[in-house]
Amino acid sequence: MTSTALEVRLASRPQGWPTEDNFEIAEVEIPTPAEGQVLVRNVVMSVDPYMRGRMNDVKSYVPPFQVGQPLEGGAVGEIVAVGEGVTTLAVGDNVLHGLGWRDYAVVPAAHTVKVDPNVAPLSAYLGVLGMPGLTAYAGLLATAEFKPGDVVFVSGAAGAVGQLVGQIARLKGASRVIGSAGSPEKVKYLTEELGFDAAFNYKDGPVAEQLAAAAPNGIDVYFDNVGGEHLEAAISSLNVHGRVAICGAIAQYNDTEPPAAPRNLVQVIAKRLTLRGLLVGDHKDLQQQFISEVGAWIASGELKYSETIVEGGTRQAPSAFLGMLRGDNKGKMLVQF
């Protein structure tokens, strides 16, 4: 074990789209775990859309990243040292924790969750069986109040959350599942591999027209990962008593001007629509049900997932993050150390 390691710090706050210049790779001493802490060598880390929000200096549901300080985010690693008083974890254990963006992390043992590489690959705990998976599951079933027979539309459908939303809807009895994505390859993946009934490339033409063609009888549920034009189109296609889970607005995260909100919002009245914001932290009560149900579908092969893994660890994390914002990934975007 070398005595120094790398971490990614926020060098400056981006205006609009972030660039490599907003990040700094710093070399630091590998710390020693204090009482109650463990030292984790990260194996795989997550880059997520919500992290873009934390790069701004605004109050939100998570505090902003600080300039000059390392970034944070979900990661899975192997324990290489334990501090005094740690009895529940041992060297060699794998844990899920919140300090990615660095080679080595010192974490309170109580802030880790032990994971078993024999049950699922370590990366799955950051994706299909992790936060994005629960987001999809709780967002569709609780936030959007999905019912069998619903026509479901999901944007960002080839992403970490979207690919699960569509498949869970299919497995739960949706009458039709429609997805949008940003490349022909992703569209093909949705219909040919994940069992979506229809999919379209939002870059091919107006979303409203493509959605109307894909959903001739309208939609009942919209799971919104992107905001903007997609949300406006969905409002136009929604049937009476339709529901929207607003999970993300990746199309707007880099806007420097106020976004163009849906101009047809008044349709919410005539159609008695429900639009509801979704944060996974509200839905811990569904965690066990989610793990058992989705875990079984993965085991049986009824539910598939893809990951986009970038090699190179800490040094490659910024470019992986930027690629995820551009939509380079299919499914969960991860950085392997």
Place this chain on the structure above:
Amino acid sequence: MTSTALEVRLASRPQGWPTEDNFEIAEVEIPTPAEGQVLVRNVVMSVDPYMRGRMNDVKSYVPPFQVGQPLEGGAVGEIVAVGEGVTTLAVGDNVLHGLGWRDYAVVPAAHTVKVDPNVAPLSAYLGVLGMPGLTAYAGLLATAEFKPGDVVFVSGAAGAVGQLVGQIARLKGASRVIGSAGSPEKVKYLTEELGFDAAFNYKDGPVAEQLAAAAPNGIDVYFDNVGGEHLEAAISSLNVHGRVAICGAIAQYNDTEPPAAPRNLVQVIAKRLTLRGLLVGDHKDLQQQFISEVGAWIASGELKYSETIVEGGTRQAPSAFLGMLRGDNKGKMLVQF
């Protein structure tokens, strides 16, 4: 009884704000009720914001008015003749029905509801005990899922629906009730007569600033009668898990351009807000509970209501409607025949 009577027809569809020219007063023969019908001499009729929407040629939850045909809307009148086979109603009965905007209406007996002038004045069946009353009651309790302790904000608070929303919230245990209206007289009426904790004139300055000052700890429920700037301000003031009942968008009904939707809609995610459209027709199940609860509050004097009554019958209906759109009314706007 004369043999001719007046009715108001749609002369042309308005572009933007309607004018008197969009209406035509026509003289027609008083019809004879056919089998199963009754002939009603209207006593009082309602003018409502939703009627502006029906003047456009767009598909909505109610079909548009037709050019050259009489308008329609809630009215209460006295039966002056009954057709063959009508056994449940008699000459002299008062009924609520859907064919206002005319001196005499021929209505299927099955499309009327008998009302008792000894229980409440006939006008109340078009307002506080009628459709606007149930809209307020169901919108606050069902759509916005009001809970005791909530801070409630209602726009158009001196209107037919708004004045009831604020008082029902107060009587049901809101911790604070805030209203906005469009004149100093209305603001005074809200705080001094209806028991609102705070109220402001939206013409006095930015709604967001006035609302923030009136609700220093934020709001939990917003009952939206006007849309536009009010909705944007409410989203900014809403607390986590806040709820919005979107009942009307009177600020936008005369817009010829797409409205400026809330630019801060993305806050729906971080705050996990619920925005839900409201049409009273979905809430017939609450009708009996509403009548008994609100009726008792009226009887005890705990709930007050005001009406703005325009004399002159059919000839004055267009100007009463235009005045209601401008906000000339305090409480329900009615036309007396």
